[in-house]
Amino acid sequence: MKRTITMMLAAGAFTLAGCDQVKKIDQGDETGGGGGVPTAVQERLTASCALVGCHVSGATTPDLSEAAGGAWIEASGAGGPYITFGDVDNSYLVQKMFPAPSAGSQMPIGAGVLAPEDLAVIVGWVAGVEFPSETGPATTSGTSGTGETGGETTADETTEGGGPISCALSVVDPDAQSPVVSGDGAGVIPSSIGTALEENCGCHYTDSVSDPMLYFPYSGGTQLQTLENFTDDYAGANSIYAGMAAWMSVQDRVITQATMPTAVCETEEGGIMSAADFALFEAWFEQGVPDGASFTPPD
Numbered sequence: 001m002k003r004t005i006t007m008m009l010a011a012g013a014f015t016l017a018g019c020d021q022v023k024k025i026d027q028g029d030e031t032g033g034g035g036g037v038p039t040a041v042q043e044r045l046t047a048s049c050a051l052v053g054c055h056v057s058g059a060t061t062p063d064l065s066e067a068a069g070g071a072w073i074e075a076s077g078a079g080g081p082y083i084t085f086g087d088v089d090n091s092y093l094v095q096k097m098f099p100a101p102s103a104g105s106q107m108p109i110g111a112g113v114l115a116p117e118d119l120a121v122i123v124g125w126v127a128g129v130e131f132p133s134e135t136g137p138a139t140t141s142g143t144s145g146t147g148e149t150g151g152e153t154t155a156d157e158t159t160e161g162g163g164p165i166s167c168a169l170s171v172v173d174p175d176a177q178s179p180v181v182s183g184d185g186a187g188v189i190p191s192s193i194g195t196a197l198e199e200n201c202g203c204h205y206t207d208s209v210s211d212p213m214l215y216f217p218y219s220g221g222t223q224l225q226t227l228e229n230f231t232d233d234y235a236g237a238n239s240i241y242a243g244m245a246a247w248m249s250v251q252d253r254v255i256t257q258a259t260m261p262t263a264v265c266e267t268e269e270g271g272i273m274s275a276a277d278f279a280l281f282e283a284w285f286e287q288g289v290p291d292g293a294s295f296t297p298p299d
Contacts, residue, residue, distance in 0.1 A: 037070040041125045043259070044118045048108050078103035083126055091126045115238050116218065117260070165214070167265035167272075172202030172215050179205055179225045183292045189227050190295040193284050196277045197224055200261050222246050230289045251285040254278075 037045070049055045050065035057063050062072035062082060073083050079092040079102035088094045095101040097114055108114070114122070169176055182194025189197070198205070202215075204224050209215040221235035223246075230247040241249040253260040258272070267274045273281075283298040284290070 037066075037073070038125060040121050042066050044114070044121055047257075048114055048118065051108075054108075085126060086128050088123055088127050094123055094126050097122070115236065164266035164268055164270075166199075166267075167202050167215070167261045168199045169202035169205050170198075172209050173206035174210060176206045176208070181226045186291050186293045187227060188292050189230070190284065190290070190292040190297075192280060192297055193295070196280050200265070200273055200277055203261075222249060224250070227289070227291055247285065247289045251281075255282050255285060 045055075045064045046066055050063070053059050055062060055064040057065065057067065062068075062075060062077065064072065075082055077092045079095055080090060082091065082093045084090045092102065096104065096107045097119060099106050166172075169178055178194075178198050180189060180194045180197050182189040182191045182197075184191055201224060203209065204218040223229040223235075230245070230250065232246055234241040234244045234246045234249045236246075236249065238249070241252070250260075254273075255278070258278075261272050265272045269275060271278075279298045284295060287295065290296075
């Protein structure tokens with residue numbers, strides 16, 4: 001039975017605003033990432049697949065480690081070619097990340113499904129989404145970054161007036177109203193944290209992004225709107241966070257791993273988050289996510 005991974009992504013992993021946008025991604029450049037594995041993709045393969053005894057040299061094929069240099073891209077496995085750029089349904093690597101692949105079982109084994117953001121990056125690459133150049137500014141095929149045929153748009157042109165790619169809600173979805181409940185009183189997210197969330201986590205607060213080829217709307221179980229969202233139990237798909245408070249999973253991704261916001265975002269300082277916002281989140285998590293009346297900001 002033919003699988004429809006594109007629709008599974010639309011319905012579950014990362015919900016794009018309308019089937020046409022999913023179609024645009026799936027009709028990506030069929031030459032795909034022929035120059036190797038983009039850094040953002042390799043980071044996710046290294047963290048979830050290229051583990052000791054798994055997909056590394058001398059263990060289970062294919063070798064998905066950074067050392068392999070993407071040599072596996074043109075190879076095939078039990079379920080067919082690992083990568084068929086522009087055709088996610090017939091790319092065995094993608095099949096293995098979803099239930100009931102054409103051969104074997106879903107991966108990664110024992111660690112639960114990949115987080116929606118990680119799936120979006122890997123599947124987007126296979127579908128044909130272009131990634132930031134390792135040596136220059138990012139480019140996205142199409143007109144105004146939509147992925148339709150036309151010229152190229154550099155990352156510096158994707159924000160008003162040029163500059164780095166912002167993941168602020170005001171950029172990700174200029175028409176959205178912030179759902180973050182913050183302030184300086186009891187029972188709410190501290191106002192400074194609320195502002196930092198709006199400035200760095202815009203994809204979490206809208207299902208209608210300004211550029212579906214650049215930003216991925218969030219549709220996971222972990223919400224970031226209220227203080228209760230942070231203090232409640234983790235409700236996402238990654239089993240390593242099962243039984244934890246939701247804020248601990250956010251702390252792991254934002255502070256320990258420093259992988260969120262996603263690699264598509266960039267500040268004027270060159271990182272995915274400013275040093276000031278990083279210190280702010282770090283202090284809030286270290287204090288156990290106190291409310292606006294109790295939070296002590298860093299010096």
